[in-house]
Ligand code: HEM
C-alpha cells in the first residue's frame with residue numbers, strides 16, 4: 001500500500017492537468033511543423049520559452065502536489081473537506097469520487113443515521 | 119498651483135511617515151508575536167488566550183491581532199469600498215443613459231472610471247477575500263491564529279491610508295490643492311500616465327496620479343504581507359489531522375492565491391516606482407523607444423495573475439459552500455485542487471493576451487494565445503465539477519446557494535467570452551470595445567462579487583450569531599442576478615456593434631442598448647441597497663441563532679469544523695441549553711426541504 005505513490009488512482013487524479021499540457025504540446029507541434037512566420041531567434045526564442053516554461057513549471061508543480069497529496073493519503077486517514085477534526089466524522093475513500101458513484105452514496109447513507117442522534 | 123500640490127504631497131507623506139515611525143517605536147518586542155501562535159493545540163481546541171487580552175471599545179479594534187477581528191475589519195473595509203466604487207459607477211451609468219454629456223463631463227467621467235476600477239479590484243476585491251481567509255482559515259485548518267498575528271494587523275492597517283491616497287484627487291479639487299483625480303484608467307498606460315510635462319503638470323491628474331501610485335504601492339505591500347502570512351500559516355499551523363490530502367478547497371485556493379501575490383505584486387510595486395521616478399525624478403524607463411510596450415508588459419505580467427488572485431479564492435468559497443446545500447461531497451475534489459494549481463502556474467504565461475493589438479511579433483503573440491487556450495481547461499473542469507455536484511443532490515435553495523448557482527451561471531458566460539477574446543483574430547475585432555467590459559464584468563461582478571455574497575450570507579450566523587432576513591436575501595439575489603445579466607449582456611452586444619470602451623459619450627445608434635445597460639445597473643443598485651440594509655439591520659437586530667448547526671448540515675453529513683467551533687462557542691455562551699433543537703431561524707432550510715427540490 002505505501003510502496004508506490006504514483007499508482008493508477010493518483011495518475012487518474014492528475015489527468016486533469018495533463019489536458020492543458022496536451023493542448024500546449026499540440027500548439028507547439030503546430031508552430032514547429034506549420035511554421036507560419038518563419039524562424040527568427042529574437043521572436044522565436046521567447047515564443048517557445050513562454051510555452052516550454054509553462055509546460056515545465058506546470059509539470060513540476062503537478063508532480064510536487066501529487067506527491068504531497070497522494071503521499072498523505074497513504075500515510076493518514078482522509079476526511080471530506082472541512083471534516084478532518086470534526087467530532088464523529090468518518091474517513092472517506094480518497095478515490096471514491098467520479099468513477100464509482102454508488103460508493104459515494106454508500107458513504108452518505110452510512111453517515112446519515114449517525115447524525116440523526118444529534 | 120504646482121507649488122501647492124508639491125507642498126500638499128510633501129506634508130501628506132511627512133505626516134504619514136512620522137505616524138508610521140511613532141507607531142513602530144511603540145512596539146518594543148518584535149518577536150513576541152510568537153507567543154500567541156506558539157502553543158499547538160490539537161483537535162480544534164483553540165486556546166482563548168487572545169480572547170482574554172482584548173480591551174474594550176474602539177481600542178480593541180485598533181489594537182487587535184485576533185484573526186477573527188481582523189477578518190471583520192477587512193470585511194467592513196471591503197464592503198465600504200464596494201459602496202464607494204458602486205456609487206461611482208452609478209453616476210457613470212446615469213451619464214451613459216444619453217449619448218451626449220449631461221450630468222458628468224468627460225474629465226470627471228474618466229476620473230470616476232479610473233477610481234471605480236482601482237477601488238473594486240484593490241480596495242474591495244482583495245480585502246473582501248482577506249476577510250474570509252483571515253476569519254475562517256485558522257478555524258478550518260485548526261490553527262490557533264495566523265502564523266504572524268501582528269504582521270496580519272499591520273497588513274490591514276496599511277489599507278486605510280492606501281485608500282485615502284487613491285481617492286485623494288477627489289478631495290484635492292474642491293479643497294483647491296491644485297491637483298485632480300487621476301484619469302489614467304486602472305491600467306495606467308504610458309505615455310498618458312507619465313504626463314506630458316513631468317509629474318505635476320500633466321492633464322491626466324497631476325499629483326493625484328503620484329498619490330494613487332503610492333496608494334497602490336501600499337496596498338501591494340499589504341497584500342504581500344498577507345500572502346506571506348497565509349503561506350506560513352497553511353504550511354506550519356495546520357492541525358495534525360489536516361494532512362495535504364484533506365486540506366479543504368478554500369485553503370488550497372488561498373494558498374495558490376498567496377503564491378500568485380508573492381510573484382505578481384512585487385513586480386507591480388517595482389513598475390509603479392519606475393513610473394513614479396519617470397514622473398518626478400527625470401528617469402526615462404518608459405520614455406525611451408519601446409517604453410510604452412515595456413509598461414504594458416510589466417503591468418499585465420502583474421495584471422493577469424491579479425484577475426486570478428481575485429477569482430481563485432472565490433472559486434474556493436463556491437467549492438466549499440455549494441456542496442453543503444447539494445447535500446453531498448464536492449464531486450471530483452482532487453480535480454478541483456489540481457486545476458487550481460494549474461491555473462496558478464498558467465496565469466503567468468498569458469499576460470500578453472491583453473496586448474494582441476499592440477503590433478507585437480506574431481510568433482510571440484501566438485504563444486500567448488496557446489497558453490490562454492490551455493488555461494481555459496482547468497476553469498472548465500471546475501465548472502463541470504460544480505454542476506456534477508448539483509446532479510441528483512438534495513438541493514436547498516437558500517440564499518448562499520442561490521448566489522453559488524448564480525456564480526456558476528455567470529462564470530460560464532464570462533469564461534466563454536474570455537476564450538473568444540483569447541483567440542487573436544477575434545480579439546483584434548473586439549479589443550477595446552464594450553465586449554471586453556462585458557466579459558470581465560461577468561466575472562468580476564457576476565462571479566467574484568456573487569461568491570462574496572454567498573460567503574457573507576453563509577457565514578453571517580457564524581460571525582454575528584444572528585440570522586439575516588431570508589426574504590431580503592433572496593430579493594438581493596434576484597435583483598443582482600437579473601441586473602447583472604441585463605447590464606453586462608447589453609455590453610457584450612454593444613461590443614459586437616463596435617462601441618469603444620472608456621468614453622463619456624457615444625454615437626446615437628448605441629442609445630437603446632446603453633439605456634438597457636443603465637436600467638440593469640439601477641436594478642443592481644436597488645439590490646445592493648437591500649443587501650446593505652439587511653446586513654446592518656440583521657447584525658444589530660436579527661434573530662439570534664440558537665443552534666450550532668443553523669444550516670442543518672449534519673443531516674447530510676456535510677457538517678464542517680468551523681460550525682463545530684461555533685457550536686462550542688454558543689454552548690459556552692448560553693447557560694440554559696435545552697431548547698437548541700428547534701432550528702427556528704434556518705434560512706429557508708426547513709420549508710424548502712419539504713417542498714420542491716427544483
Ligand atoms: C477563461 C479564462 C479567461 C480568458 C481566456 C480570458 C481572456 C481575456 C482576454 C484575451 C482579455 C483581453 C481582451 C482585450 O482587451 O482585448 C481579457 C480581458 C480581461 N479579463 Fe479575461 N479571460 C479569462 C478569465 C478572466 C477572469 C477569471 C477574470 C477575472 C477574475 C478576467 C478579467 C479580465 C479583465 C479585468 C480584463 C480587462 C482588462 C482591461 O483591459 O481593463 N478574465 N480576458
Ligand SMILES: [Cu+2]
Nearest residue numbers: 422469471472
Ligand atoms: Cu488576462
